Amino acid sequence: MTTAEQTWTESTTEVAGLSVRYLQGGSGPAAVVLHHSTGNIGWVPFYEALAQNFTVTVPDLPGYGQSERPAWARDARDIAILMSHFLTRVAPDSPTLVGLGFGGFIAAELAAINQDRIGSLVLVGAAGLQPDEGEILDQMLVSYGEYMTAGFRDEAHFQEIFGEEVAPEVRELWDFSREMTARLSWKPYMFNRRLAPVLGEVQTPTLVVAGSEEKVVPLSCARQYAAALPNATLEVVQGAGHLVDYEEPEALAALITSHAGA
Amino acid sequence: MFIGYFTERPYQDQESGYFGSTGRDIADLGISNREYNPRLGSDLYNRYLDEKVYAEEMGFDGVMLNEHHSPPFCMGGVVNVEAAILSRITQRVKIVILGNVLPIWEDPLWLAEELAEIDMISRGRLVTGWVRRTGRESVAHNAQAPFNWERFQEAHDLVLAAWTKPGPFRWEGEHYNYRYVNPWAKTYQQPHPQIWIPGVMSRNTVKWAAEHRYPYVMLATELEPTKNSYDYYTDVAKENGYEAGTQHRSYLFKVHVDETEELADQAARKYVEGPSNPFLEGNQGIVRPYLQNLPGMTSRTNLLPTVTSFTQSAARGRQVAHQEATGKDGSQVPEDYSSYESQKERMSIITGTPKTVIPKIRHVLEYLRPGSIFFWDGDGAMDHDDAMRSLRLMGEEIIPATREMAKEFDLKGPFEMDTKTNEPIEEGEAIPAGGQ
Numbered sequence: 083m084t085t086a087e088q089t090w091t092e093s094t095t096e097v098a099g100l101s102v103r104y105l106q107g108g109s110g111p112a113a114v115v116l117h118h119s120t121g122n123i124g125w126v127p128f129y130e131a132l133a134q135n136f137t138v139t140v141p142d143l144p145g146y147g148q149s150e151r152p153a154w155a156r157d158a159r160d161i162a163i164l165m166s167h168f169l170t171r172v173a174p175d176s177p178t179l180v181g182l183g184f185g186g187f188i189a190a191e192l193a194a195i196n197q198d199r200i201g202s203l204v205l206v207g208a209a210g211l212q213p214d215e216g217e218i219l220d221q222m223l224v225s226y227g228e229y230m231t232a233g234f235r236d237e238a239h240f241q242e243i244f245g246e247e248v249a250p251e252v253r254e255l256w257d258f259s260r261e262m263t264a265r266l267s268w269k270p271y272m273f274n275r276r277l278a279p280v281l282g283e284v285q286t287p288t289l290v291v292a293g294s295e296e297k298v299v300p301l302s303c304a305r306q307y308a309a310a311l312p313n314a315t316l317e318v319v320q321g322a323g324h325l326v327d328y329e330e331p332e333a334l335a336a337l338i339t340s341h342a343g344a
Numbered sequence: 345m346f347i348g349y350f351t352e353r354p355y356q357d358q359e360s361g362y363f364g365s366t367g368r369d370i371a372d373l374g375i376s377n378r379e380y381n382p383r384l385g386s387d388l389y390n391r392y393l394d395e396k397v398y399a400e401e402m403g404f405d406g407v408m409l410n411e412h413h414s415p416p417f418c419m420g421g422v423v424n425v426e427a428a429i430l431s432r433i434t435q436r437v438k439i440v441i442l443g444n445v446l447p448i449w450e451d452p453l454w455l456a457e458e459l460a461e462i463d464m465i466s467r468g469r470l471v472t473g474w475v476r477r478t479g480r481e482s483v484a485h486n487a488q489a490p491f492n493w494e495r496f497q498e499a500h501d502l503v504l505a506a507w508t509k510p511g512p513f514r515w516e517g518e519h520y521n522y523r524y525v526n527p528w529a530k531t532y533q534q535p536h537p538q539i540w541i542p543g544v545m546s547r548n549t550v551k552w553a554a555e556h557r558y559p560y561v562m563l564a565t566e567l568e569p570t571k572n573s574y575d576y577y578t579d580v581a582k583e584n585g586y587e588a589g590t591q592h593r594s595y596l597f598k599v600h601v602d603e604t605e606e607l608a609d610q611a612a613r614k615y616v617e618g619p620s621n622p623f624l625e626g627n628q629g630i631v632r633p634y635l636q637n638l639p640g641m642t643s644r645t646n647l648l649p650t651v652t653s654f655t656q657s658a659a660r661g662r663q664v665a666h667q668e669a670t671g672k673d674g675s676q677v678p679e680d681y682s683s684y685e686s687q688k689e690r691m692s693i694i695t696g697t698p699k700t701v702i703p704k705i706r707h708v709l710e711y712l713r714p715g716s717i718f719f720w721d722g723d724g725a726m727d728h729d730d731a732m733r734s735l736r737l738m739g740e741e742i743i744p745a746t747r748e749m750a751k752e753f754d755l756k757g758p759f760e761m762d763t764k765t766n767e768p769i770e771e772g773e774a775i776p777a778g779g780q
Contacts, residue, residue, distance in 0.1 A: 223373075223483065225634045260639035261490055268488040 089133065090125045094148075097167045103148040104141040104172060108133025111201075111342065112177035114169060115140045116185030118325070119221065119267070120230060121147050121259035123252050128327040131335035132180075136342075139173055141165070143185070145262035147255065157266055158184070158210065158274060162191035169199050176201030178342040182327050183207050183233075183299065184263065187272065190307070193288075194280045202342050203288040205307055206334065207324045209272040209299050216300035218272040222264065226256040233325035235295040243328055272299070281310040288314040289341040291334065293322030315341075345750030346716035346757030347743055348406035348440055349399040350596060351723050351731070353392045353419040354619045357384055363416055363619040364725055370620040371630045373414055373480060388419060393426065395722060395731050397433055402739025405759075406438035406471065408596070408718050410542075411445055413484035417621030417629065424458045431466030438759075439466055440718075442542040442561055443473030446503075447495035448485040453522060455499075456506040459537070460529040468532040473540045473561070474500055476549070479638035490640025493548070495519045507536040538758055540594060540716075547576065554580035554588065557763050561594035564623070564720060566692065570595060571712055590715030590754070591761035597708060598687075599719040600695045600726070601737045611730040612695035613684050618724035625692060626682035627724065698741035705742070706749050715757040717746075 090107030105125055113136035115129065122142055132138050142149035144164050155161060165188060169177060179200045181189025186208025193203050209218055221229040227248065234240040244252065288311045292304035301318070308316035317337055322329040357363035360379050362370060396407040407430060411423035420426060427439050439462065449455050463470040476496050482489045498517045502525075505515070511526030531537055541553040542561040553560045554577045562570045574593050581588035598615060602608035615624055622629035680686050687693040694704045709717075719738065722731030749755075762769050 222489075222638060223635070225632075257639075264488065264639040265490045269486055 095171050097164050100144055100150040100152055102141050102144060102168055104139050106139045108136055108138045110136045112173040112175055113138050113180060114173050114177045115180045116188050118182050119184035119259060119263040121255045123255055128331035128334060131331045132338060135339045141168055146259050155266060158187045159191045162188045162195055166192050166196045166199055178202045180204040180338060181208055184209055191277060193284045193286050194277060197284050197286045200286055203286045204338050204341060206291040206326050207296060207299050208307060210274060210277050211303050211306045212273045213300040213302045214306060215302040219298045220271055226260060232297050233323055235321060235323040235329060239329060278310055284311055285313055290314050290316045291326055291337060292318055293324060293326045294318050294320045295323045298324035345747060345755045346405045346759055347746055348408045348718040349404045350408040350718045350720045352417055352621060354723060355416040355419050356618060369628050369630055370416060372632045372635050373483060391728050393429060396430060398735050400434045400437040402735050403743045404437055406440045408440040408442055410442055413481045416619040427462050431462050438469050438471050440471040441473055443475045445477045445481050446474045446499040447476055447492040448481055448487040449499055452499040452502050452520060453506055453525060456503040457527045457529045460531045463532040463537050470537040471540055472537045473542055475542060478636045479641055480635060482638055483635060489638035491519060492641050507531050550577050551580050555584055559592050559594050559758050559763055561596060563596045564598060567711055589761055589766060590713055590756050591758045591763050593714040594716040595712055595714040596718040596720055598693045600721050601698055601701045601734050601742055603733060605696055608695045611726055612693055614725035615693055615723055616684050624724055625687055626684060698737055702745045705746055709749050709753055709755060713755060715755050
């Protein structure tokens, strides 16, 4: 997943006494990407595409990958508070905050708590709201392989990205990430009834993105975000599933660039 | 020697094609309850209760109950209901719950009250065990898997406090919070009933049981690993300043005895048939490892994860899942390992007439030196007649012979030797000190 020549750096900072690792690359205005519940496998093509126009920062969310676990954290809002302080340390100048899936849930919570920290918001296949139609796919009842496959428009595309045999270190990261996700989002699964009522206060310009072939977070969630946030627009990426960042990295980067005016 | 009787109480349905003697595949949490027939359930619950009453008549010291959620192989979804009924319809046997699934209880104070009532109604015959169970139970009652072990320990501490500490008091724990702990019902046995801990292979649980001086009940594990686990218990006991004795060691194993070798063979084969039970070797049950071992069910604590540490963690998680799913290391298992013949050969299933069964029980007792045992019978596709024939012969021949052998090997159970003090418990003593 990494490019032949390393275009990014790896650093750590401390938030609330916890070590947080982050990758950074590119140049331009700041964009911070919050990863999916399955963790961050490295400097993937989406970050590279985004780095053409932004200084891209990708933290391992606390408790994921190489970032220390906040044993006390119980929900997405706890991580949002930590990430708000992370932004103060690492990207203080009104960054564009991009949340992918569960990271979108955290980004929305962060905006609700402290919109002054961010210049613009991008929610991609974001969880966080109870869908009006359908249900968010429960990763706890399927194997992580099945769950990841469901994030793609079809199995062939999953295999194109990850190969027929997924690399052991990637499988281990998915397995490892599930534990932290289970600590943060169990009951209710992947949404917070206390989020929707406060979204109307978020004035941040927001781009809501979803894949037309979404099978993990129902498309209705994207519509609900777009309706609840006062300054939001909705973009549906045709042919992409839940993992728009893996399936259409260039198209997603272009949408974000256009939205943030970078 | 304490001798108990156990069956999973399988949901045997000859009509559905999934249960009964067909042994067809049932994937873990993969079967809808639309298959369930409450009329049949009613008959089976009553049958299994009747068999336990008969077990008491035949001279067993205890009847053991376990609890699972959602699978057809065990009807014990609310173990305290069966225990409550048995506490009234039996007179003498200990009612051994192995056990209540602590982490799935949202309100363990209610559990403390239920068990206290059972202990009182039975006039002090409750033995209460605790289990963590696997992902199946966490899913069924939506208990957060990563906190399974924490909840187990805190619920245990809360129940014991509710039983032993005068109320009212306040409990502000990590997972349980009460502003007023003051249950009116208290246990008949004081300070509280004996606590036994069942398990399969978890080192954590063995260690925890040994630290608390609770008897550890190995559940139908193979002889050598069982002995190794007892040795580990003994090591932990030493570290904690006491000698583990036979009273700390308990063993559940499959024994079916019958009138002729032919009948025994016909009936015991049914262990590997019936409503597919993944805990019965050779049965057709399919376990989904990712459900059995939900994220965080096993210890993967990592303060500062590195690639190496999460690699190890993940590996450990899968290994435990595999062990829980299969009870063994799959890479070393020959193909026919789980066949009835192979299990009989390895004494994973002990069956025959009293004449052939008794020497095998003798071997188990001599090799493992447990102070308490449970015969696991009447399971799989065995019907009521199979169960009753075996129970009668156990009463007539097996139990008396087992008691003699226990005397010969000096195997004393937790009602003869206090597990907390290693002192003998006087006969007729109303309050076993082991409950302290």
